[in-house]
Amino acid sequence: MIRLAILASGSGSNAEKIMEHFQHSSKAQVALVASNKADAFVLERAKKFGVSTFTFTRKEMEAGELLSKLQEEKIDWVILAGFLLKIPDQLIRSFPERMVNIHPALLPNYGGKGMYGSFVHEAVKAAGDTETGITIHLVNEHYDEGKIVFQASTAVHPEDTADDIAQKVHALEHRYFPEVIDSLL
Incomplete structure (x- = not known):
């Protein structure tokens, strides 16, 4: 086990x-x-x-x-x-190769020190991006730079707030993170 x-x-x-x-x-x-x-x-x-x-x-x-x-x-x-x-x-x-992280954006965009949670969603909104998503990656010695093993995206509409974006990203995280971990094992 x-x-x-x-x-x-x-x-x-x-x-x-x-x-x-x-x-x-x-x-x-x-x-x-x-x-x-x-x-x-x-x-x-x-x-x-x-x-x-x-x-x-x-x-x-x-x-x-x-x-x-x-x-x-x-x-x-x-x-x-x-x-x-x-x-x-x-x-x-x-x-x-046995440490995995989830990031609330499509890396390499919006990664690095200080880019987590609402800071990411606010940056996506401020940039006017039309899509965002999640990245699941292996962890290395640099913030958010490990090998990407999975990404999923969702649309961002002009009327979406940072909170709306966060809800969409959380839905992707909850749907995919457990399955991707399972597939890595």
Whole structure:
């Protein structure tokens, strides 16, 4: 059985969809949900599925405590689902081609440091783009530059607000992220 860990910093709606997808899987299980925020709602979502949780600070992650926990839990794949900290290089090297992230835009557009969540949707709106979407990619040492494994797009209409764009992107994330993870395993 492949053991997955999900790293998330916030509400965890994508994490919940992933836990739902794998809860009865014979291939993989979500064994751990870890967050850099002790009050992140994703931790409550994990409890609903009986998934172990772990919290850590940026300093603890940089000191190797997160890596130690992942090794202790015998994690095979790391899934970033709304995780907002840059992953230390040592952690990335410990999961070569086995760490995957989702980004709320069609990379290489609107990627990089500071480009997450509403900042991305506001940038798409401000640019007048007619489409946006999601990118699922493997993680490397550079923000949002890992090998792209999947993209899906949705139309952006002139009357769409940044919130409307966010809703469309969330629908794509929830639909595709669990399936793409499954196909990568």
